[in-house]
Amino acid sequence: MFCLKKYDVTALGELLIDFTESGVSDQGNPFYEANPGGAPCNVLAMLQKLGKNTAFIGKVGRDSFGELLRRAVSEQGIDIGNLIMDSENATTLAFVHKTPEGDRSFSFYRNPGADTMLREDEVDRSLLADTKIFHFGSLSMTGAESERATKLSVRTAKAAGALISFDPNFRPALWKDPACAKEKIGYGIGQCDILKISDDEIAFFTGKSNIEEGVRKIREQYHTPLVCATMGKNGSMAYYQEYKVKCLSFPNAHTVETTGAGDTFMACVLNYVLENGLKRLDERNLYEMLRFANAAASIITTKKGALRVMPTERDVRAVLQSALR
Numbered sequence: 001m002f003c004l005k006k007y008d009v010t011a012l013g014e015l016l017i018d019f020t021e022s023g024v025s026d027q028g029n030p031f032y033e034a035n036p037g038g039a040p041c042n043v044l045a046m047l048q049k050l051g052k053n054t055a056f057i058g059k060v061g062r063d064s065f066g067e068l069l070r071r072a073v074s075e076q077g078i079d080i081g082n083l084i085m086d087s088e089n090a091t092t093l094a095f096v097h098k099t100p101e102g103d104r105s106f107s108f109y110r111n112p113g114a115d116t117m118l119r120e121d122e123v124d125r126s127l128l129a130d131t132k133i134f135h136f137g138s139l140s141m142t143g144a145e146s147e148r149a150t151k152l153s154v155r156t157a158k159a160a161g162a163l164i165s166f167d168p169n170f171r172p173a174l175w176k177d178p179a180c181a182k183e184k185i186g187y188g189i190g191q192c193d194i195l196k197i198s199d200d201e202i203a204f205f206t207g208k209s210n211i212e213e214g215v216r217k218i219r220e221q222y223h224t225p226l227v228c229a230t231m232g233k234n235g236s237m238a239y240y241q242e243y244k245v246k247c248l249s250f251p252n253a254h255t256v257e258t259t260g261a262g263d264t265f266m267a268c269v270l271n272y273v274l275e276n277g278l279k280r281l282d283e284r285n286l287y288e289m290l291r292f293a294n295a296a297a298s299i300i301t302t303k304k305g306a307l308r309v310m311p312t313e314r315d316v317r318a319v320l321q322s323a324l325r
Helices: 039-049 064-075 125-129 144-159 178-191 199-206 211-222 261-276 283-300 313-323
Strands: 007-012 016-024 030-037 054-061 079-086 093-098 104-109 131-137 163-167 194-198 226-230 236-240 243-247
Touching: 007 039, 007 125, 007 144, 007 261, 016 064, 030 039, 030 064, 039 054, 039 064, 039 131, 039 261, 054 064, 054 144, 064 079, 079 125, 125 131, 125 144, 131 144, 131 261, 144 163, 144 178, 163 178, 163 261, 178 199, 178 211, 194 199, 194 261, 199 211, 199 226, 211 226, 211 236, 226 261, 226 283, 236 283, 243 283, 261 283, 283 313
Parallel strands: 007 054, 007 131, 016 093, 054 079, 131 163, 163 194, 194 226
Antiparallel strands: 016 030, 093 104, 226 236, 236 243
């Protein structure tokens, strides 16, 4: 299925602090909790909980937040040998706000953030040559330096026979030009074997509000082997060869916020591919994959943050079992 390699998944990209709302002071001022975050490392943290071996490539500031992140990622068991501490640029900060409708908006402090300053010569190519799957997103292409490092990593991983995984993780506030964002997302989709993309991202990238039409447009242009479309409370879809499979979500009365839900879902998809391959999936396989991923994503919505609080396989199995009663 996969040749023998040290790492199951290596990811590159942003590692930052997510400040999430945590109550209000006596003076009416909001409290914020500093949660370690960043989509690529969230994915790796969940994979570690599922028993996989992972590594991270990225850069944070040599500051208190960067040190907090270094410790948090290391505590998850993720290999941080290629986590660079930057003495010149600060760690990126993100403030997560909940809208009255329950959605999220983001404010970023990143001009530039250390994550965008990762250079090509700082990438440890040996990690990429020794991984089964390389995972990345679009945010590492919001800076010229980190974009070059990202594309070098994709080329190196591909040359070594790794599968490529991509999640746009589109954040409008970090792009000066929507056309540029579409171009970089198009690059990622064009390189990947496994794509996770949300309903909002499908609409933005393809101009199609109908998910079916949007995914069809993506598949016709890029021929991506496995496309997973996430639809929030409406569940998820998987498109593979001639198969189209839908799985409903697992609504949770204890939901606090949705940060990390997509990353948790992505990790579970990659875990399924690692254990079953990407060549002989059928409708039953795809539904099983989506069901597990949806259940895991439901659990993470009951937590603040994501990286340090990913569910275990036992946690996910308990949700699946409860749904059968």
